[in-house]
Amino acid sequence: MAYQPPCTLTPEILNRVAAISETIGRLTVLTDQDRALRLRRVNRIRTIQGSLAIEGNTLSEAQITAILEGKRVMAPPREVLEVKNALAAYDRFDAWKPTTERDLLEAHRILMSGLVEEVGRYRHGGVGVMAGDQVIHMAPPADRVPHLMAELFAWLAATEVHPLIASSIFHYEFEFIHPFTDGNGRMGRLWQSLILARWSRLFAEIPVESLIFEHQREYYQAIEESTRQTDSAPFVAFMLRMILDALISFTPQVAPQVAPQVGELLAMIQGEMDRAALQSALGLADRKSFRERYLKPALADGLIEMTIPDKPNSRLQKYRLTDKGRQRLARHADG
Structure with a gap:
């Protein structure tokens, strides 16, 4: 019987999922190719900075940009190498297929080259996930990793679950298996983006990793809670919130910046x-x-309104988007 996470x-x-799909639908393709390339470069740098920062890398977006441009950066050699590897990996992003195990191993080889001995192959020893001095997760034995990863890839290739959910499930299952000696966090995030x-x-352009870095503690708590519940x-719910927030703040703003929480609320409202x-x-x-x-904040900015404004505390009170709220969503989408 096929494995079902x-x-x-x-x-x-x-x-x-519905809110993200609707937001994706509102985001229009950028017609200015030069602008699109600039935006892609900026967001890729943010993605790399966010993902590596979660793993302890201290380099800033400005330093990563300098490395991308071939400039010398005064920083720990290991951190510079992590950035160079990540830049090389994201250059191959369009060539990899998410359901191909060989591509995952190649991605790990590029991402972790010079940083660990076992690159591009699954671990041969036991590993645990640490929080300070405490082991919060013991990964499955090394001899089970090839079988578990084969099952996971088979599920990903066959599943009919929405990609937003499937990518988040894959990310969690990947972290649970912890197939590599090192680099599991950045690989899991890279593969979900793929x-x-x-x-x-x-x-390919949205820097979800930057938001995960800002909510790093919640990220690990969500992994821990899923492991505790065996579910x-x-x-998945945490990752979808990060994705939605990233989408809301994706394009350059013409209107005043909407707080991520208000933007998420606007994207959620369906009718009343x-x-x-x-x-x-x-x-x-x-x-x-x-x-x-x-x-x-949404009421104060006139982005939503009450259906019974003269009785704000009514048990029948509902909320809906105003014209201004709908226009604000459209501006977010159009950039």
């Missing part, structure tokens, strides 16, 4: 929705946080 498709996950880019080319749903439905769609448990960080 355990993942409960919660309303939170399905609502975020899977997504085959669904929509926009994902990747918590990690009450507070509970919105809070559930966003996956937020804290009512006060939702009100202060999402609802009140």
